[in-house]
Amino acid sequence: MAYATTVPRHKTREVGIDDHVVGGDNPIWVQSMTTTNTHEVGPTLEQIRRLEEAGCEIIRVTVPKAEDVEGCRLLRDQIRIPLVADIHYDYRMALACLEARTPSGRRAVDKIRINPGNIGGVERFKEVVRKARDAGVPMRIGVNSGSLEEDLIEKYGYPCPEAMVESALRHIEIAESLGYDQIIVSLKASHVPTAVACYTLFAEKCDYPTHVGITEAGSKEYGTIKSAAGIGAILLRGIGDTIRVSLLGDPVPEVAAGFDILRACDRRVTRPEVVACPTCGRLDIDLERIVAEVEQRMKGLKQPLRISILGCLVNGFGEAKEADLGIAAGSGKGIIFKRGVPIRHVRESEMVEALWEEVQRFDQETQPLASFVEKQKQKAQKSNLTVIG
Ligand code: SF4
Helix, strand or coil: CCCCCECCCCCCCCEEECCEEECCCCCCEEEEECCCCCCCHHHHHHHHHHHHHHCCCEEEEECCCHHHHHHHHHHHHHCCCCEEEEECCCHHHHHHHHHCECCCCCECCCEEEECCCCCCCHHHHHHHHHHHHHHCCCEEEEEEHHHCCHHHHHHHCCCCHHHHHHHHHHHHHHHHHCCCCCEEEEEECCCHHHHHHHHHHHHHHCCCCEEEECCCCCCHHHHHHHHHHHHHHHHHCCCCCEEECCCCCCCHHHHHHHHHHHHHCCCCCCCCEEEECCCCCCCCCCHHHHHHHHHHHHCCCCCCCEEEEECCHHHHHHHHHHCCEEEEEECCEEEEEECCEEEEEEEHHHHHHHHHHHHHHHHHHHHHHHHHHHHHHHHHHHCCCCECC
16 A cells, blocks of 8 residues: 655645745745844845845844834845734734834735734724734734733643644634634744644644744754744645745754755655755765755755665665665766666766756756646645555
């Protein structure tokens, strides 16, 4: 019996953030957040442009003061990607963002993020919802384990998944009662098992799209691993419509990490994956150099291609057979495989060039096929079928 390797995506409704549609069968977007003071437009713009260059698709900025609303107003015309205003404590900042227009006349923000635990109570939340509804601007209800409402802490004793999901659901209910449903939900916790349980429970109860992240993940190295564990576990349950890897320091590395997690989970593959063995005493070629050179050549390639490069024949044949293109190397030479079939014998000095030639050939041959397969996958997911492989 074939074992299902891809859980179908959780079915959600769609919510538009400017020209990005979140949820449904749309791509799982990669977000980031600036670390600058938003009112310092020059440094903020410089950071957003670096994030855009890295592939960031939605950007969030913090808006604690009126001058930051003005920052949003001045920034939005100068960036390509949707701008999200992050609001804590002061609901008036949300109202001001929803009213603000850029010099060109467009809305200053494309979405607002509200933390229901610190926005100052239900009436203030309602006021923001009415304004967002009338402006036609979507909202993220961003529940955070560190700032849950007092009554829920009292009811459950601590910020458990049930309490966090209840917070999200009660605010969705309030918004719906006011005729507003342009909602995306996040349930962030720093503790990975809690975050996974929150998103899983929420998906069982609701079809609103979710933004997934592990909050306060930490330094670049450990934060990336923690985010991969948490976001990955949630994505592999079919949940999640946008993601953010939160790392300490410069946010630009968050973007590549986000795309890598999506690719590793086979949720959104936007460029080639190079699989390499870790090497061991059997190795007698310079595998590290070969892999580095191949990865360098693949930069910029958009084809979702799987390439395996193994240092000897022990696992080389098997791995190479599962990849689109593979090299099983050893003793200064190697065999190039294409979808499991040996096609070329090459010397170590020729490996990178020969593999690159085959990648380009493969790319030309499979472009139409890849788009057909992608359409079939989407069709299968729409009809809730399980896609194998
Ligand atoms: S593929 Fe060969 S060289 Fe690479 S780790 Fe395995 S046994 Fe070692």
